[in-house]
Each structure stands twice: as C-alpha cells, then as structure tokens.
Amino acid sequence: MYPPVTAQELGPAHSVDGRSRQQRLYELLRRAILDGRLTEGETLPSTRELADSLKIARNSVIFAYEQLKSEGFLVVNKKVTQIAVFENHPKRSANKNKVATLPRLSKRGQSIYTQAEPIQYYLPFAPGIPDVEHFPFNRWAKCIQYAWKTVGAQHLSYSSSGGEQKLKESITHFLRHNRGLNCSPQQILITGGTQMAIDFCGQVLADPSEKVWIENPGYFFARKSLETSGLSIIPVDIDSQGMLANQALWEKETPRLIFVTPSHQYPLGSVMSLQRRLELLKGAKKYRAWIIEDDYDNEFNYLDTAITPLQELDPTAPVIYLGTFSKSLYPSLKIGYMVLPKWAVDSLAPKYTHLYRQGQGIEQLALARFIESGELDRHIKGAREIYRKRKEVLNRELIKAFNSKASVLGGNAGTHLTLVFNQKIDDKSWAKKANALGIAVKPLSDFYIHPNRVKTFGLVIGYGSTNERMIPQLVRQLKDIVVLNDID
Numbered sequence: 001m002y003p004p005v006t007a008q009e010l011g012p013a014h015s016v017d018g019r020s021r022q023q024r025l026y027e028l029l030r031r032a033i034l035d036g037r038l039t040e041g042e043t044l045p046s047t048r049e050l051a052d053s054l055k056i057a058r059n060s061v062i063f064a065y066e067q068l069k070s071e072g073f074l075v076v077n078k079k080v081t082q083i084a085v086f087e088n089h090p091k092r093s094a095n096k097n098k099v100a101t102l103p104r105l106s107k108r109g110q111s112i113y114t115q116a117e118p119i120q121y122y123l124p125f126a127p128g129i130p131d132v133e134h135f136p137f138n139r140w141a142k143c144i145q146y147a148w149k150t151v152g153a154q155h156l157s158y159s160s161s162g163g164e165q166k167l168k169e170s171i172t173h174f175l176r177h178n179r180g181l182n183c184s185p186q187q188i189l190i191t192g193g194t195q196m197a198i199d200f201c202g203q204v205l206a207d208p209s210e211k212v213w214i215e216n217p218g219y220f221f222a223r224k225s226l227e228t229s230g231l232s233i234i235p236v237d238i239d240s241q242g243m244l245a246n247q248a249l250w251e252k253e254t255p256r257l258i259f260v261t262p263s264h265q266y267p268l269g270s271v272m273s274l275q276r277r278l279e280l281l282k283g284a285k286k287y288r289a290w291i292i293e294d295d296y297d298n299e300f301n302y303l304d305t306a307i308t309p310l311q312e313l314d315p316t317a318p319v320i321y322l323g324t325f326s327k328s329l330y331p332s333l334k335i336g337y338m339v340l341p342k343w344a345v346d347s348l349a350p351k352y353t354h355l356y357r358q359g360q361g362i363e364q365l366a367l368a369r370f371i372e373s374g375e376l377d378r379h380i381k382g383a384r385e386i387y388r389k390r391k392e393v394l395n396r397e398l399i400k401a402f403n404s405k406a407s408v409l410g411g412n413a414g415t416h417l418t419l420v421f422n423q424k425i426d427d428k429s430w431a432k433k434a435n436a437l438g439i440a441v442k443p444l445s446d447f448y449i450h451p452n453r454v455k456t457f458g459l460v461i462g463y464g465s466t467n468e469r470m471i472p473q474l475v476r477q478l479k480d481i482v483v484l485n486d487i488d
C-alpha cells in the first residue's frame, strides 16, 4: 500500500475536532495497521517521501512515526521503518471480520428494566419533583460562595470520609428539631442520595439470595437496587396502616433486610401506625433483620404531628434511617444521608468510607451553612404552604372529575397524590397517553413487584412542580383521555 495515507484522508492543515494534522496522520496510520491494511513486516515510505507525497511538513510525519514506534506499532530495521509483528494482532483473532459480540451481562444486569423513552423529569404532574421555581437561588448561591471562600486547597482533594463534619453536625441538629430523632454526628454518613444508601445497605447488610421485604406497591429504585445486589425480593402488602407483616410471614419468609417508608408509604401514602411500627421493630430484633427506614416525605407533613421515626422509637433496634435533600432542596444536588444506630457505627462506618471516596465537599459545606443559618427551615416552611395549596386543588379536582369511580390517597404528606380506581383499568396505556400530552403521571400498576399480580390500578400524580393554576386543566385532560378509552 503506497502511500499508506492519502492527502484527502488527511484533510486540511488546521486542526479538526481539536486534533492537529500530525495527530490525525498518526491516527490514520494506526488504524491502517490495526485493520490490516498495512501488513506486518511491510516497509513504510521514508519520512521525507511520505511528507512529499502528502505535501506536508516532514516534522509532522516524524511525529507520527515516533508516536507509533514508541507504542510498538513500528520498528526500525536496518534504517527502514517497518510495521511491527505483534502477537495477538486483532486481525488474527478467530472472527476476523465480525464485530465482537458483547460478553453477556450478568443475569442481575439483564433484569434491570430500562425504558425505551428518556424520562422527562420536569413536566407537570411528575412524581418526586419539588417546586424548583421557588428555589431560593440567591441564598443558595451565597452559601456556595461562602463555602468557596472558606475552603483551602485540601478541600479540592477527596472530601472527608463519610462526609464533611460540619454537614453531619447541622444534619444532627436539623433531625433533632424537625424529626425528633436524637443522634450524634458520628452516626451520620453523607451519601449521594437515598439510592446510594440503599445500594450500600444491599451490599453490606445482606448476602446474595437472602430475603429482603419490600413494600408492594413500593419504591421502584429500592427494589431494583436490592435486586441488583442479588437479594431475593419478598413483596409485602400495604394497607391503611402501612406494611402488613404477620407472624406467618416472619416465619416463612424470614428477611435479612426490610425496606420501609413509614412516614408516608410510597406510593399509597399510608402512615404506619404505632402498633405496626412497634411490631416491626420487635420482629426485626427477634429475627435479626435490618430495617432500612426511608423517611423520604417527612419534610412535607401536613398533619399537626409527624410520626416518631423507627430509629428513635427503639435506638437498640437494627434500623438504618435514610434522608435526602432531593425533595427539600433540589434533586440534582444528590446529597442524602444515613443515620446508623449508635451501636453499629464502629462496624458499618469504616466499610462505607472504604467503599466510597466522597466528593461534593464544597456543596456539602454550602449545605451545612444553608442549614445552620436557618435557610433550609425557612425554605421548607414556604414550600410546605405552596404544596399544601397545590395538594388541596389537586385533591378537589380529582374528586370532582372521578368521584365515585376512584379514591384519592396520600394527602397527609409529600408532594404526590395517588388516584386509585375501584375497578381494573389499563392505567399503563392511560399514563402513556398522558405522557404523550406532556403530563408526566405514572401508572400505579408499575409500582407493583409482579406485573400480573397488581391489586390496585390508577395514577401516581405529583403536584410538587405543578402550579395550582394549571391543575384543573390538567385533570380535565386526564379525564378526557381515560373516560373515552377505559372507563365508560
């Protein structure tokens, strides 16, 4: 093959996509060698000859040849430059002309459900999205500025193990005042959101094929994460008092791990009764199971009193309490935390800090400042009133639109309501039609663990990011598409 590269392939003198001409020459020659167009042992033109034929500076060719020599693609033999003979040349592998097939994914990897369509998070009625329009941008920016001013160069390295001490202290204070949870900063580990905390628990607290109880219907990402850790998922029913675990279940399906959302069951909204919470704690201690208490919706509680967290009810019980700032601040911050039981700190905290190196030190310090200065409390208070209004409008409109055909669940806390129909409906195609109109509701049946064992049908409707003025029209749109096709 002579010359091995043409001037046309090489292109103009200026850089293309940030790559200089000499870099491109090197890449073209390397590709020709790997593809077998330049064969092993073949002699290349001298640098002068190639430069002349391409009408480029000789230095460019020298650069390309030197690069290829240093990587072992070329050798110099009696002053001539030749293509090296190297073992395991890609062209000599078995399926010469075939694109390699991917090694298979693990069974767990294959089981991860992936949606064909990209998820649109910032559309009306999207569950789990807070009102980011009223976010105090300036006050948050001031805290970020403050954090940058106070840090030294060491803060640009990895953050402290398990999170910034200042943030742990302010979370301790926040939890004591807002959740009645008495803990110390040593018990706190900062996470990249609840999802990361659940991943950690799934890997460290249970072995593959051990049983994990999951609320059914329940939080999709918890199930997927724990399933991907190789755990065996045991769906546990929900009623108006929360997770329904009886003695037979404890004995027959003894869990190693239990994932539960006691303050506001996701997605049905029931608040776990004291009786059930105490039973769960007693069972977990007796059967030596860990409880993951996801206190997701606690900041936006519309009742006069919030329920006592499981961890506070019995500090001797094996409860890992999870919190997040995804809802109280904004989701892309992706900062959450775990509160370990005091007696488990020595065994669990070092595992966490050895598994994960921490980042976002500056944001963590800014967040600590935001909490300490009372901004978080003020923001939550303001947002709660906005959400309360939106919830009331949505509740009223849903009742008006669907009255005897459905009931509305979940109004005690959080930023979503769940519309549950008295009969089986095709909620998946209803939600799909709504999504096509830009309304991001989710079908309730998707929250069930087994698609063919769904007990209730309806929609999960987020109001956090939806202005109340839009709600009546959006509900009318939902009604129009369901009445026409599914109910009447």
Ligand SMILES: Cc1ncc(COP(=O)(O)O)c(C=O)c1O
Binding pocket: 127, 128, 192, 193, 194, 195, 196, 219, 261, 266, 294, 296, 323, 324, 325, 326, 331, 334, 335, 336
């Ligand atoms: C039940 C539940 N817990 C926690 C979270 C928050 O997760 P993260 O902190 O990973 O954003 C969500 C978000 O939708 C949720 O639905």
